[in-house]
Amino acid sequence: MSGSTVQLQPALNARSGKEIANDVRRLVVKMIYDAAEGHLGPSLSIVEILVSLYWRCLGRHDRFILSKGHACPALYAVLALRGIIDKEELSGLRTLGSRLQGHPDMRKTPGVQMSTGSLGQGLSVGAGIALAKRLRGEPGSVFVLCGDGELQEGQNWEAMMFAAKCHLTNLLLIVDRNECQVNGKTAHVMPSLEPLDEKGRAFGWQAVQIDGHDLDRLDSVLSHGCVDRPLMVIANTCKGKGVSFTEGRGEWHKRKITRDEYLAAMAELSCLSASAEEARLCS
Amino acid sequence: MLLTGLSSLEAYRQLLPLQLELDSNLVVLTADLGASVGVDGAARQFPERFIDVGIAEQNLFGVSAGLALEGMRPIAHTFAVFASLRAADQLRTSIAWPNLPVTIVATNGGLAAHSDGASHQAIEDIAVVRAIPNLMVVAPADGVAMNVLLPQVLRAGSPVYLRLSKIAGTVYPSAPVPVLRLGTASYLREGTDVTLIGTGDTVTSCLSAAKDLSREGIDCGVLDMHTIKPLDSAAVRRAAQQTRRIVVVENHSVIGGLGSSVAEVVAGLPGCKATVCRLGIADTFCESGDYEELLSKYRLDVKAIAAAAADVL
Numbered sequence: 303m304s305g306s307t308v309q310l311q312p313a314l315n316a317r318s319g320k321e322i323a324n325d326v327r328r329l330v331v332k333m334i335y336d337a338a339e340g341h342l343g344p345s346l347s348i349v350e351i352l353v354s355l356y357w358r359c360l361g362r363h364d365r366f367i368l369s370k371g372h373a374c375p376a377l378y379a380v381l382a383l384r385g386i387i388d389k390e391e392l393s394g395l396r397t398l399g400s401r402l403q404g405h406p407d408m409r410k411t412p413g414v415q416m417s418t419g420s421l422g423q424g425l426s427v428g429a430g431i432a433l434a435k436r437l438r439g440e441p442g443s444v445f446v447l448c449g450d451g452e453l454q455e456g457q458n459w460e461a462m463m464f465a466a467k468c469h470l471t472n473l474l475l476i477v478d479r480n481e482c483q484v485n486g487k488t489a490h491v492m493p494s495l496e497p498l499d500e501k502g503r504a505f506g507w508q509a510v511q512i513d514g515h516d517l518d519r520l521d522s523v524l525s526h527g528c529v530d531r532p533l534m535v536i537a538n539t540c541k542g543k544g545v546s547f548t549e550g551r552g553e554w555h556k557r558k559i560t561r562d563e564y565l566a567a568m569a570e571l572s573c574l575s576a577s578a579e580e581a582r583l584c585s
Numbered sequence: 586m587l588l589t590g591l592s593s594l595e596a597y598r599q600l601l602p603l604q605l606e607l608d609s610n611l612v613v614l615t616a617d618l619g620a621s622v623g624v625d626g627a628a629r630q631f632p633e634r635f636i637d638v639g640i641a642e643q644n645l646f647g648v649s650a651g652l653a654l655e656g657m658r659p660i661a662h663t664f665a666v667f668a669s670l671r672a673a674d675q676l677r678t679s680i681a682w683p684n685l686p687v688t689i690v691a692t693n694g695g696l697a698a699h700s701d702g703a704s705h706q707a708i709e710d711i712a713v714v715r716a717i718p719n720l721m722v723v724a725p726a727d728g729v730a731m732n733v734l735l736p737q738v739l740r741a742g743s744p745v746y747l748r749l750s751k752i753a754g755t756v757y758p759s760a761p762v763p764v765l766r767l768g769t770a771s772y773l774r775e776g777t778d779v780t781l782i783g784t785g786d787t788v789t790s791c792l793s794a795a796k797d798l799s800r801e802g803i804d805c806g807v808l809d810m811h812t813i814k815p816l817d818s819a820a821v822r823r824a825a826q827q828t829r830r831i832v833v834v835e836n837h838s839v840i841g842g843l844g845s846s847v848a849e850v851v852a853g854l855p856g857c858k859a860t861v862c863r864l865g866i867a868d869t870f871c872e873s874g875d876y877e878e879l880l881s882k883y884r885l886d887v888k889a890i891a892a893a894a895a896d897v898l
Contacts, residue, residue, distance in 0.1 A: 408683050416654060417683040420674055426644045427679060430651015430659075433636070437612070437657070457675070460644035467639075 319517040322357060322383065323349045327544045328571045329379035329392060335564040337395040340404075343542040343554035345376040347480040347514070348447060351537055352380045354520035355445060363442025365431050367416045369424020370449040370478060371405040372556070377414070378402050386413040422455025424448060425475055429465045432473040443527055447476045451483030454492050459505065462532075466506025471528040475507075478514065480541035482552050502534035514539035545570055589759045591728030593785065594692055594749040598623040600735055601660075602630045611739065612636060612652055615662040616645045622662035622692050623749065642667040646675035646687070653685040658739065664698070665691035665707030665748060669714050680744050681719045687744050694724070694748045695836025696871060696879045697786065703870040712841025714746045715814050721745040722814040723767065724785030727754025730811060733765045741767070748813075750786035750836070752876065756809065768812045770820035776806030779894045780824035780831045784810045784843050787834040787885070794890035805894060813843050821850045825859035830897045832862045834890055839865040862897045864890060 317325075326349045334340030348370075355366060368377050375395060382389045387401065394400035401410045405419025418424050428446035435442055448458065465473050477498065485491050502509030508529060512519045514537025523535055541555075542548030545567045559567070588596045598620070605611050605627055614636045619625045628635040638645045642663050649659040661668075668676065668691040680687045691710060698705040714722050723738060723745060725731040731749075738745045756773065757763045765771055773788070774795050783791035788809045795805035806828060808820060824831055831851065833844035844863030851859050866883055880886040884893075 416650075417678070420678045423643075423647050423675060423679050426647020426675070427651040427654070429644075430648035430653075431655055432651070433648065434652045434655035434657050437633075438655075457641075457643040457647065460638070460641035461647065464638050464641065464644055464648065 319353055319357065323353045323517070324571055325383060326353060326376060326379045328568060329382060329389070330375045331545070331559065331564065331567045331571065333375050333379065333392045333395050335559040336393040337397070338558040339396060339556070340375050341372040341556045342559065343482065343548055343551065344370060344373040344449065344478075344480070346543045346545065346548065347539040347541045348373050348376050348478050349544065350515045350517050350520055351447060351476055351478065352376055354517055354524055356380050356384055358521045359524040360445070361442065363440065365415055365428070365442065365444045367418065367424045367428050367444070367446045368406055369418055369446050370421065370452050371418030374403075374406045377406065378411070381411075381413040387411065421449070421452040422457040425458050425461040428473055428475075429461050429468070429470060432465070432470040433468055435472055436468070436470065443472045443474060445474050445476060445524070447478060450477055450479045450481065450488050450495065450498070451491070453477065453495060453498070462502070462505040462507060465532045470532050471530060473532045474524065474528060474535060475532070476524070476535045476537055478539055479536050480539045482541040482550070482555070484555055486552060498536055499534070507532045507534045509534040509536065511536040511538060513537075515543060587759065588728035588732050589757070590753055590755050592751050592753045593725040593727060593731040594623050594751045596728030596731040597690070597735065597749055598626050600732060601627045604735065604739060605631045605634060608658065608739070610656070610658045612657050612659050613662070614638065614645055614649055614659055616640055616642045616667070618663060622664070622690060624662050642672040643675045646672050647679050649687045650679040650683070650685050653687050658686060660688040660690060660739070662690040664705060665694040665710040666705060668746070669707060669710035673713055676714070676720070677717050681717045684719045684743055686742050688738060689744070689746045690749060691746060692749045692751065694750060694785065695866065696876060696883065696885065697750050697752055697836060699876040699879050700873050702873040706871050708838040708866045708871070709841070710748070711813060711835070711837045711843060712845070715841065715846060719744055720814070721767065721812065722748070723812050724748040724750075725811055726756040726783070726785060726788035726809050729757035729759055729763065730754070730765055730809070733763060734767065734811060737767045748785055752786040754786060754789045756788050756792060765811065768815050768817060770817040771809040771811065772806070773809055774805065774807040776804045777828060778804045778830065779897060780806040780808060780828045781834060781890065781894060782808045782810050782821070782824070782831060782843070782847060783834045784813055785836060787836055790885070790887050790890055791834055793887045794894065797887065797891045798894055801895070803895060803898065810843060813846065816846050816850065818850045821847050822854055825851045825854055825857050829859045831859060832864060832890065832894050832897060834864045834885065836885065837865050838868055839863040840868055860897055862893050864893050
């Protein structure tokens with residue numbers, strides 16, 4: 303059923319997290335190239351976060367909501383590599399009849415646990431899920447991934463207050479702090495977004511800052527989870543990470559990739575010790 | 586339980602704890618409101634299933650969606666202005682689009698919030714929620730109707746916007762229990778000259794107007810259109826064909842609400858020459874006042890309804 307919880311199999315091959323992240327990036331670039339549209343920059347910055355979640359941290363009682371829904375190409379790539387959707391579907395992103403919508407649709411895509419796309423809504427939903435687990439005494443944590451620009455939406459802070467009130471120690475908010483938004487750097491559009499960690503603590507959460515591309519650090523923090531209050535993990539990332547000409551570049555928020563750019567990007571993202579099947583799909 | 590003569594809201598207040606008793610999956614949510622949205626009794630009797638998100642309606646709907654994702658049956662309560670406007674995106678994107686079974690109870694529609702004034706008088710809510718797919722829109726006429734419709738609403742399995750009113754309704758007797766089905770209009774009076782269609786707290790006024798009109802020799806049918814969406818278009822077609830004159834009365838703007846919905850159907854009937862007169866708030870923000878005085882000023886009282894019906898003939 304679309305939107306059902308992820309039933310993860312342990313990774314059967316010995317690919318490292320770095321190799322998997324690379325595979326994800328290659329699939330994302332190809333997907334957006336084929337679609338002639340998509341949010342490349344925002345998708346590339348969350349790759350390590352998703353790899354840590356989907357290969358290490360998410361258990362069968364856990365839930366994941368991609369609140370920054372426009373980065374769904376990264377999620378779709380992950381779902382394909384985990385065998386939840388077919389890799390062949392990826393080239394149909396955003397096309398009529400595809401199960402892969404421009405923003406996540408839980409009624410269309412297996413593995414998508416909540417429909418998102420309008421920013422600022424995912425944390426409230428995550429809080430509701432966490433609360434339901436609490437009310438029923440059920441195990442599991444709820445992971446919500448949002449953008450830093452997204453935190454300018456007031457609803458997030460309603461949810462923050464609420465989560466603290468309800469002592470939702472099964473709720474984690476991961477902030478993709480890539481420092482960019484549509485109209486420029488977040489420091490330019492909304493400088494008073496900082497200090498973000500202090501804001502989190504002021505709202506009754508625990509807040510930590512980590513390198514959002516450091517898989518070991520992500521594994522450690524995300525699997526450890528909350529202590530005595532909900533946890534905000536500010537993951538410092540780079541928009542467009544992994545491709546030299548997209549890193550930190552605002553214009554890669556949403557645009558098509560030209561054939562030259564596609565070839566250049568794929569050349570940079572070499573397939574590291576690929577299996578034969580993955581080499582075929584990566585090229 | 587005697588529900589005759591009660592408003593839909595007052596009946597709901599008494600009925601909600603009974604529903605909570607029957608279904609352990611139901612959970613009551615609000616944004617810092619209590620008696621005004623009918624949850625005070627439920628909050629006292631079932632505190633562990635009462636969730637107050639504070640004055641945060643957008644979060645109210647998001648949390649409700651999350652609870653529904655986990656298989657619970659949330660009922661989110663707030664004023665109609667906030668439910669339909671302030672948190673419209675959340676209602677549409679987090680609840681309606683994924684088709685999650687959340688019931689939204691919205692009170693203070695139209696002039697019912699009479700003394701609070703324009704900020705709290707929802708004259709646009711039906712227009713907004715009607716345009717959202719997957720969302721049923723229901724407005725029970727009185728306490729008896731509330732009792733019959735509530736179980737159907739709570740078991741719909743899809744999102745429902747339930748517009749309740751604190752204005753007393755005297756449409757249905759307690760016995761026999763009326764047979765009301767969501768999606769099917771209720772025929773209160775047959776008539777050949779003109780049909781009045783009301784919803785929620787206007788149905789009582791429509792009935793009174795019909796009685797007044799019959800004394801003047803005007804044979805007036807009355808329909809209780811408790812389900813605004815999906816509209817019972819067959820009933821509208823029948824009314825248009827049989828009386829050729831329809832007056833729709835709603836505690837809402839004349840723009841975009843029930844009147845517009847009825848007019849949409851009638852305009853699409855091939856070869857049908859029927860007139861639809863829409864009675865409601867004439868595209869203006871209203872004001873504070875006594876309820877009866879406001880009804881009179883804004884032409885929604887029994888006198889205005891009867892006059893409109895006579896005019897259309």
